[in-house]
Amino acid sequence: MMATIIQVDEYGNAYFDATDFNMIDFSLGDALLMRIGEKKFEIPFYSGPYCKMNESTLIRKKDKIFLSIRHGCAVKKYNLHIGQHVTFFLLFSKKYWEKENAYSFEEITDKSTYETNEEFANFRSILPHGGLFYRSSSPVDNTYNRSSSVISCIEKYKVSTIIDMADSQEELDNLINELDDETRSIIRTRRIFAIGDDSGLYSQSFSESVAIAMRLIISAKTPCLIHCRAGKRRSGFTCAIIQALYGMSADKIMEDYMLSYKNNNKITFSDNPKRYEYLKNDTIKAILHHINGTDLCHLRETTEQYLIHLGLSSEEISLLEQKICQ
Structure with a gap:
């Protein structure tokens, strides 16, 4: 079938006339063959940006259908423009269904469905010995309706330092300016560092943010809170390094990471073991393999080598471990 581009946005996504797809039996999770001129590409058909960095996806979200590249620009890569025709064919039915499923x-935003404020805020200690390091959803970005709950936890657990893995300094300043006076005062009385990066967990840019976070932790006044937007990927990556240096096992690190799916989305092993295991393998297990390689039995040593690769010195790593284990 042939679809017409009717809009492009500032992110480089190309939107198609959705009515072009009405008579075609494409299903989410299918593999499609996309033809632009004489060039052909296989792409997945998803309901969201579930692909890896720099991979192309055709996305159907509500009543819109668009071509997107995660952390990239589809318009530039494929030289697209409004009015251009792109042809799609079904290549393999349900090839990508497991990931789509x-x-x-959805992110759950109704606080009344949670037993504790901490669960709704996705707020918890990341180490077995308690409250030196915490992770949570964002205290300043209320996209998921959780910021006030995070603020309450910041006060309750006397957080002194906040490391924001989601926002740039400009973005953080804008978000803080939108807060009410009382909440703004609570945030401003803490040391807060904005080192956010959304270029992908395995990008050079994010690696640089992780290195900055580790150096901040060395001199940070504790308790210290690490957060991103929902408190999953970017904060989970950063916390996995801290947990590995502390001596936690891969199983314990993965178990902690998956609590964020329970707190944000009510996804648990007992309710849906197949989905839980898929998400675990696709997220935190992949993160651990990126940091540590194939050996997940000697995490402390391989994490130290990873940090050396990021540019930390042996002395900095020693100071970091002392801070984490105090």
Whole structure:
């Protein structure tokens, strides 16, 4: 079938006339063959940006259908423009269904469905010995309706330092300016560092943010809170390094990471073991393999080598471990 581009946005996504797809039996999770001129490409058809960095996806979200590249620009890569025709064919039915089924969930924003403020805020200590290091959803970005709950936890657990893995300094300043006076005062009385990066967990840019976070932790006044937007990927990556240096096992690190799916999306092993295991393998297990390689039995040593690769010195790593284990 042939679809017409009717809009492009500032992110480089190309939107098609959705009515072009009405008579075609494409299903989410299918593999499609996309033809632009004489060039052909296989792409997945998803309900969200579930692909890896720099991979192309055709996305159907509500009543819109668009071509997107995660952390990239589809318009530039494929030289697209409004009015251009792109042809799609069904290549393999349900080839990508497992990923589509695993990731097609909503963020739960109703606090009344949670037993504790901490669960709704996705707020918890990341180490077995308690409250020196915490992780959570964002205290300043209320996209998921959780910021006030995070603020309450910041006060309750006397957080002194906040490391924001989601926002740039400009973005953080804008978000803080939108807060009410009382909340703004609570945030401003803490040391807060904005080192956010959304270029992908395995990008050079994010690696640089992780290195900055580790150096901040060395001199940080504790308790210290690490957060991103929902408190999953970017904060989870950073916390996994801290947990590995502390001596936690891969199983314990993965178990902690998956609590964020429970707190944000009510996804648990007992309710849906297949989805839980898929998400675990696709997220935190992949993160651990990126940091540590194939050996997940000697995490402390391989994490130290990873940090050396990021540019930290042996002395900095020693100081970091002392801070984490105090």
